[in-house]
Amino acid sequence: MNTLLGVDTMGPVRCYIGLGANIGDSRATIAEALKRLNELPNLTVDTVAPLYRSAPIGYTEQNYFINTVAEVSTTLTPRQLLTALQQIENDLGRVRVMRWGPRTVDLDILLYGEQTILEPELQVPHPRMTQRAFVMVPLADLNPGLVIDGQKAQLLARRLAEEQEIYAEQRRYKDVVKKMNCNYSLYLVTDRAILEGRDLYHAVEAALQGGVTLVQLREKHTSSRDFYQIALGLKDLTCKYQVPLLINDRLDIALAVDADGIHIGQEDLPLQVVREMLGPQKIVGYSVANIEEAVYGERNGADYLGAGPVYATQTKSTPIEPLGVEGLRSIKEAVSIPVVGIGGINVRNVSQVRRSGVDGISVVSAILGSFNPANASRELYTAWHKKD
Ligand SMILES: Cc1ncc(COP(=O)(O)OP(=O)(O)O)c(N)n1
Numbered sequence: 219m220n221t222l223l224g225v226d227t228m229g230p231v232r233c234y235i236g237l238g239a240n241i242g243d244s245r246a247t248i249a250e251a252l253k254r255l256n257e258l259p260n261l262t263v264d265t266v267a268p269l270y271r272s273a274p275i276g277y278t279e280q281n282y283f284i285n286t287v288a289e290v291s292t293t294l295t296p297r298q299l300l301t302a303l304q305q306i307e308n309d310l311g312r313v314r315v316m317r318w319g320p321r322t323v324d325l326d327i328l329l330y331g332e333q334t335i336l337e338p339e340l341q342v343p344h345p346r347m348t349q350r351a352f353v354m355v356p357l358a359d360l361n362p363g364l365v366i367d368g369q370k371a372q373l374l375a376r377r378l379a380e381e382q383e384i385y386a387e388q389r390r391y392k393d394v395v396k397k398m399n400c401n402y403s404l405y406l407v408t409d410r411a412i413l414e415g416r417d418l419y420h421a422v423e424a425a426l427q428g429g430v431t432l433v434q435l436r437e438k439h440t441s442s443r444d445f446y447q448i449a450l451g452l453k454d455l456t457c458k459y460q461v462p463l464l465i466n467d468r469l470d471i472a473l474a475v476d477a478d479g480i481h482i483g484q485e486d487l488p489l490q491v492v493r494e495m496l497g498p499q500k501i502v503g504y505s506v507a508n509i510e511e512a513v514y515g516e517r518n519g520a521d522y523l524g525a526g527p528v529y530a531t532q533t534k535s536t537p538i539e540p541l542g543v544e545g546l547r548s549i550k551e552a553v554s555i556p557v558v559g560i561g562g563i564n565v566r567n568v569s570q571v572r573r574s575g576v577d578g579i580s581v582v583s584a585i586l587g588s589f590n591p592a593n594a595s596r597e598l599y600t601a602w603h604k605k606d
């Protein structure tokens with residue numbers, strides 16, 4: 219890379235970014251920082267280590283830190299990357315008061331490819347990284363064989379973990395990466411009634427082969443035990459196709475099968491409670507039928523909104539008048555999180571729905587009502603991606 223001109227001539231560079239926080243809801247702040255990192259132009263978060271809790275070093279009269287390390291690929295120059303990280307820190311409320319003092323979030327370039335940078339503002343490899351368990355332990359999770367200053371990351375991590383106070387947190391932040399990369403464009407919501415006895419797994423697998431990007435298991439009249447078993451089976455299937463699985467309504471089932479998230483509506487458990495119990499790393503979808511509900515959803519932790527019904531539907535009885543494309547557009551314009559339309563969407567009206575500006579279509583009968591769900595999904599996929 220030609221760093222003088224800031225021009226990329228060599229393709230993306232693999233970098234490691236250290237993240238730490240100890241003010242407020244540190245886990246949520248780290249999740250938000252990772253999301254913003256992944257939204258940077260010319261940068262992709264490839265993988266994130268588990269979270270660790272570590273004792274403060276230097277100034278010890280402060281909270282324990284939550285730490286992790288992200289592996290990213292980027293065509294940003296080291297300087298551009300540093301500026302972008304500082305911008306995220308500032309946007310998330312970091313105020314620089316004291317060296318090694320408490321912080322809302324701290325983002326450090328640990329390694330930038332194989333480069334060594336010795337500038338007053340930027341030193342890479344990070345000068346103290348091989349002395350810190352909270353850096354080396356998550357870094358060794360991502361790349362145990364990595365050699366820094368002639369020493370293997372895994373060996374350094376083991377030694378430092380014995381000397382310094384560091385605890386593994388339960389939540390796996392690989393989920394955050396999955397959530398950040400969630401594709402809402404063709405979202406299948408299941409309903410076994412529509413299958414009229416055909417096998418759910420076969421139908422969902424066919425839909426996945428046809429291009430479905432997200433699946434919601436929606437079981438309205440099933441015992442908890444059966445719901446759980448079906449969810450486990452669907453989780454295996456969606457994992458095989460690397461497509462996230464969300465559970466309709468039931469927080470207990472979503473937790474029990476470690477689903478990628480949940481979809482709840484106006485009559486389900488309160489959004490804030492669901493977010494709190496599921497944690498920041500999981501996807502929470504929220505049903506809305508007007509702008510007020512949409513704004514509420516965005517402010518209270520929803521990752522995306524299911525807006526509908528867009529058209530009349532036989533699949534769910536609802537007293538709500540269809541929103542139409544204009545109603546859908548007004549909801550999309552009122553928020554900045556992804557919005558999918560739902561209700562009566564099929565291959566004939568999908569291009570109209572797309573023109574409202576939403577991020578995807580959510581469908582039941584247009585896929586599961588077909589004897590060939592793979593073809594039906596393919597047609598919807600093509601229609602969604604068709605240029606006007
Ligand atoms: C993507 C999506 N959008 C909306 C809904 C409807 O949710 P809700 O209003 O809670 O109704 P039920 O689906 O629970 O009957 C949804 N499921 N998915």
Ligand SMILES: Cc1ncsc1CCOP(=O)(O)O
Pocket residue numbers: 407526527530531532533534560561562563580581582583584
């Ligand atoms: C669950 C739900 N929520 C609003 S409309 C709807 C059903 C959508 O089904 P279909 O795609 O068959 O119209």
Ligand SMILES: [Mg+2]
Pocket residue numbers: 466467481482483484486
């Ligand atoms: Mg519901």
